[in-house]
Amino acid sequence: MKIAPSILSADFANLLQDVKEIEEDADLLHIDVMDGHFVPNITIGSVVVKALRQYTSLPFDVHLMIENPDLYIEDFVKAGADIITVHQEACVHLHRTIQRIKGHEVKAGVALNPATPLETLKYILEYVDLVLVMTVNPGFGGQKFIDSMLKKIKELDEMRKEMNLSFEIEVDGGINIKNIKQVVEAGADIIVAGSAIFESPDPSSTIKEFREAVGT
Numbered sequence: 466m467k468i469a470p471s472i473l474s475a476d477f478a479n480l481l482q483d484v485k486e487i488e489e490d491a492d493l494l495h496i497d498v499m500d501g502h503f504v505p506n507i508t509i510g511s512v513v514v515k516a517l518r519q520y521t522s523l524p525f526d527v528h529l530m531i532e533n534p535d536l537y538i539e540d541f542v543k544a545g546a547d548i549i550t551v552h553q554e555a556c557v558h559l560h561r562t563i564q565r566i567k568g569h570e571v572k573a574g575v576a577l578n579p580a581t582p583l584e585t586l587k588y589i590l591e592y593v594d595l596v597l598v599m600t601v602n603p604g605f606g607g608q609k610f611i612d613s614m615l616k617k618i619k620e621l622d623e624m625r626k627e628m629n630l631s632f633e634i635e636v637d638g639g640i641n642i643k644n645i646k647q648v649v650e651a652g653a654d655i656i657v658a659g660s661a662i663f664e665s666p667d668p669s670s671t672i673k674e675f676r677e678a679v680g681t
């Protein structure tokens with residue numbers, strides 16, 4: 466299991482300090498990009514990614530919650546993204562968008578909102594490096610995990626086995642020390658957590674506790 470702290474819940478006035486605090490314990494840094502159109506919130510853009518890139522070697526896991534992601538892929542690649550994930554719901558030509566990301570030699574992911582069925586990914590799964598299952602409606606940190614998403618993670622894991630594919634399953638939203646084990650047992654490989662890590666008194670110990678809770 467990999468842990469990807471989401472900087473959405475970090476202190477933006479002390480962003481680098483917060484990143485440094487989790488750097489040794491985290492596997493990836495999850496960066497939520499929101500445009501105020503696809504989701505009702507505006508966060509950070511490629512300039513912030515580029516600024517952070519100079520100070521950490523953590524792989525950057527960029528979650529684009531934006532319309533027309535094709536317009537910005539190159540900017541995020543140049544800024545230092547290692548994984549770029551787009552939403553199925555935001556892409557009219559998803560296959561083209563995934564190919565565009567992979568053409569830059571970064572990993573390509575596709576994200577699904579909670580209400581979007583897995584079946585919408587049937588013909589794209591063989592081309593992606595990861596599938597991000599949203600377990601809250603995207604837009605904000607600190608929301609409650611939607612319990613029915615456990616079934617969705619399990620079904621995706623089954624599809625992966627049946628299709629003999631090796632994409633990673635990333636799960637994002639409302640994950641904490643109480644539910645992480647269930648999420649991993651359902652089939653998740655990458656756990657994103659924002660508020661549970663950055664709003665805890667000791668973010669680095671919280672990551673260690675997450676690993677202990679899962680037994681890895």
Ligand SMILES: O=C(CO)[C@@H](O)[C@H](O)COP(=O)(O)O
Nearest residue numbers: 471473603604607639659660
């Ligand atoms: O993409 C998003 C929200 O849209 C997430 O990455 C959040 O940042 C997760 O925050 P928590 O639910 O863990 O507080």
Ligand SMILES: [Co+2]
Nearest residue numbers: 471497528637
């Ligand atoms: Co996210």
